[in-house]
Amino acid sequence: MTFPQLSVELGIGVAFVGVLGLLIGSFLNVVVYRLPNGMSVVSPPSACPGCDSEIKAFDNVPVLSWIALGGKCRDCREPISSRYPLVEAGVGVFFALVAFWLWQTLPQMPLATNEVVAGILALVAFLWLAGVSVALALIDLDTHKLPNAIVLPSYVVGGVLLAVAGVLSGDTEALVRAGVGMAVMWLAYFLMAMLYPGGMGFGDVKLAGVLGLYLGFIGWGALAVGAFAAFLFGGIYAIALVLLKKAGRKSGIPFGPWMLAGAWTGIFAGNTLWTSYLALLGAA
DSSP states (O other), X not given: OOOOOOOHHHHHHHHHHHHHHHHHHHHHHXXXXXXXXXXXXXXXXXXXXXXXXXXXXXXOSTTXXXXXXXXXXXXXXXXXXXXHHHHHHHHHHHHHHHHHHHHHHSOSSOOOHHHHHHHHHHHHHHHHHHHHHHHHHHHHHHHSOOOHHHHHXXXXXXXXXXXXXXXXXXXXXXXXXXXXXXXXXXXXXXXXHHHOTTTOOHHHHHHHHHHHHHHHHHOHHHHHHHHHHHXXXXXXXXXXXXXXXXXXXXXXXXXXXXXXXXXXXXXXXXXXXXXXXHHHHTOO
16 A cells, blocks of 8 residues: 655644644543533533633633633632643644544545545544543543443444445445454453453443444454553553552552553554564564
8 A cells, every 4th residue: 555645735634633633622621520520511611610700712722821821810810730731732632643644544645535535534533532532531540430421422423433434435344343343342341340340340341342443443453452552551550550659459540541542552553563563473
């Protein structure tokens, strides 16, 4: 497969998606704070937690407003956590990386109309996963929970978008892999939750199916690497906590962030890593 050359169009497209990510990141800050507390994510409008004054539109520009205000509320001067601009900027960069990665997977231009539409649908699907990944990782770190309100709709959004993209591009094998990946990862995590109820929650089980769907769509190598990397990252994190005496051997740690980190490792580099591994074994 050949890849398109870097171009002005690519730069503009990636920049546009990055700016979209900044805006989505601002909304995700609201989701991460409100959803675990049983609050609506759409109303009332955002307000300062210190003085409860509504945040004005010109003070709600991602990253820039926080810098302009010196990280403090305009009205009461209560400090505003640096987590807000960091999430906004992080999601912006994340979205841009996803757009650039997907561009690199496209065949040489020009593309047929159905391939263009398939590419757009795939981009939306993976941007959805990127946004969901940030929200779930932060919520799990804060509360040790993976809300159904985020995880379950991802089956529908990811499944529909990837299915249509696969049909339009003629890649029916990707659809089979996606279905197998979803089922295998859900079942594997379900069995672990049954065998080790204290170490694996059902939130992890439900998230595993979503990640298996996306990883399988990318390839068998992505599925294998993404599934393995979650336990590698989680294990390293747990060992580090024990060595630093911030946790014991029986301490529970949020596993969702490491599942997500492993999945994105599989998405971005899984097929390449898997091929290299097989070549090392002489099986490729």
